[in-house]
Amino acid sequence: MSSREAVLRRIRQATADLPKDPVSVPRSYLRHAPAVVPGDRSAAVALLVERLTEYGAEVRRSAEADLPAAVAGALAAAGSAVVPAGLPDAWLARWSGVVRRDAPPLTHAELDATDAVLTTCAAAVAESGTLVLDGGPGQGRRAPTLLPDLHVCVVRGAQVHSAMPEAIGRLAPARPLTWISGPSATADIEMIRVRGVHGPRRLTVLLVP
Amino acid sequence: MSKTFMGWPAFPKAAETATADGQLRANVRRATHTIRTKRAALVDERPDWQDLRDTAAALKDDVLAHLDTYLEQIEEKVTAAGGTVHWAGDAEEANRIVTRLVQDTGETEIVKVKSMLTEEIGLDGALAAAGISARETDLAAAIVQLGDDLPSHVVVPALHRNRSEIRDVFVREMGKHGRPAPEGLSDDPEELAEAARLHMREKFLTSRVAVSGANFMVAETGTLCIVESEGNGRMCLTLADTLISVVGIEKVIPTWQDLEVYLQLLARSATGERMAPYTSTWTGVTDGDGPRAFHLVLVDNGRTRALADPVGRQALRCIRCGACMNICPVYERTGGQAYGSVYPGPIGAILNPLLKGADDPQTASLPYASSLCGACNEVCPVKIRFTDVLLELRHDIAEGDAKVKHPAERVALKAVAGAMGHGALWNAAVKAAGTAGRLVPKNAQLPGPLRGWTDSRALPDIPEESFRSWWKRTEGGTK
Secondary structure (H helix, E strand, C coil): CCHHHHHHHHHHHHCCCCCCCCCCCCCCCCCCCCCCCCCCHHHHHHHHHHHHHHCCCEEEECCHHHHHHHHHHHCCCCCEEEECCCCCHHHHCCCCCEEEECCCCCCHHHHHCCCEEEEECCEEECCCCEEEECCCCCCCCCHHHCCCCEEEEEEEHHHEECCHHHHHCCCCCCCCEEEECCCCEECCCCCCCEECCCCCCEEEEEEEC | CCCCCCCCCCHHHHHHHHHCCHHHHHHHHHHHHHHHHHHHHHHHCCCCHHHHHHHHHHHHHHHHHCHHHHHHHHHHHHHHCCCEEEEECCHHHHHHHHHHHHHHHCCCEEEECCCHHHHHCCHHHHHHHCCCEEEECCHHHHHHHHCCCCCCCCCCCCCCCCHHHHHHHHHHHHHHHCCCCCCCCCCCHHHHHHHHHHHHHHHHHHCCEEEECCCEEECCCCEEEEEECCCHHHHHHHHCCEEEEEEECCCEECCHHHHHHHHHHHHHHHHCCCCCCEEEEEECCECCECCCEEEEEEECCCHHHHHCCCCHHHHHHCCCCCHHHHHCHHHHHHCCHHHCCCCCHHHHHHHHHHHHCCCCHHHHHHHHCCCCCCHHHHHCCCCCCHHHHHHHHHHHHHHCCCCCCCHHHHHHHHHHHHHHCCHHHHHHHHHHHHHHHHHCCCCCCCCHHHHHHHHCCCCCCCCCCCHHHHHHHHCCCCC
16 A cells, blocks of 8 residues: 555544534634724725834835835945846836846846845735735746845735735735745844844835825 | 654653753743743734634644545645645655655755754654755754754744854854854854854755745645745745655645634744744746745654544644743743653643654653643644643553553552542541641652652642531531
8 A cells, every 4th residue: 555545544544533524614803904994905004014114124105106216215225136027117217226137037146146126016914014925027036036135125005905814815826925024034042033034134115005 | 963852761850950950941931931922912912813713723623624635635736736745654754755855856965944844753864864964944943953952942943042052053063064154253143143144045045955844735725835034944945946845744724715814823823923024835836936846745654643532633733833832831941852852842742642652651751741730722823722632641641552651640540549439438538638737747758659749749738627527517617
């Protein structure tokens, strides 16, 4: 008998005493953030800003038309930035650094030698201060958002959900997803939170209403 | 060869050594109290916390009751998404599968994302025996590996070490395995984290094979999920050409939507955060993004043994958040290594005997490593009734099929049962105890087989008058 068959057989023997019907699952938890009235987008956005700031991310609000200036400001200290396919070129018009396109894909070493990455996102969750990237247009593959030390992410107000249950059904699990809640951190040394271990040490969010 | 808990002494003996170490106790106390406080504050934010727990427990019960069909579903979905699924009945088979998969790539140094299961099965040692160096990339796991130490916590494995001990390990060991620690490294946590960043970056950029575990596997979609803080997980999951995920068969959740329950519970319970900084989900392989080969190794290694125990099977709901150990008064005083397992604390006290059988003195000692205060029941995000399982296991060890009996308890219980079944004998015994109580000095040891009881407990004050005699004399307190 293969190990697969042996494991499955042991499972069936072990659970023989249990009813075959599905276990009834209560679903009484909230589908929105406790402090936010469902549908109140501006309250959700305010909560997202509060949570991102608490985690040490920098948040700048920008009108759509002012994005080129906001991007230039956020990337001011960076000499080079990766830009995924699908990101509007106009956003980079005011920035004078080196733009690296990820096509053909940049090598790990090239990405490691790049200062910043500029992306959009697929969704944001206010309650936990989370940005979700799904590799769609303007986000690109995962490695470029990981190796540069500064991640600048453009988030639109319409993408902000107050809590996880509102967001998760809109995401496509077949795509590789990265959920980012503040910059890389550790508390492994005496439970003291240190920002920045392996992922980008700085996260700047440009919030477009 | 990496260190293991092989031949570890039984809990009372190991605890004696651990509790005598003042530095260890201070380190563990600081860490557990810090996480406890953070967790409590974040749990208070959620008026629906109990509702989330109810859902999480019920979903896992559904998974366990139909684990065969859920695993078949995962296998089908992962395979359809370009992954390869392997089944391992035990640790030895899992290690053999992973070793062969790594050998097939021709690589001799690989990177790892922290995984308790790979610790449980001793994967690093098995790979080392085959000439493959598996480097831990989680900061705490790396501290343990570099220091040839053993883990003491499921979330923060190096929780028993303070900053100066960590500095010494980095300075002494990093150079032997790659980029050395920077000159003049201090014990400032920021500097230590920076040293780890530099040491690991080199490995992330060049390693072609990564090994991980998983926090969750979604049956509906074949999606795996890893929750982490540092970004080492993302590095391994993204930069390697071949990803091998070694996952316990109980890590299943039914649907994609169900992740919303566990992702809201896990970080709050584990580290006192709303979400850990990074959560990654992936389904098989994706063209042009991340590994080109994905292997999922499903591991039993005693899980079906635990599943067959009608009381104990609830331990398989565990999502390894560590809240039970952070709240445990016993763990706080002994630290994790005293439990002689990668799973310490209350979950270790029940999971180890359930997975392995309480057939050796060390494993059989674990269900007694508890005061039964029940604090773990209250904090568990999946509502494991630890005290129910502990009592059941103690019963098994004292009277049931377990090969190792706890002799003192068995003798004592038999004596008590005999006396309680016989009214006159019981009254006489209680009366005698009242008289004896006046004579027994404080901190006395009980004689003979009962001595085990007083080894770690003070004898309670014995009232001079029994309740029965008081009731009779005062007519139920009315006189």
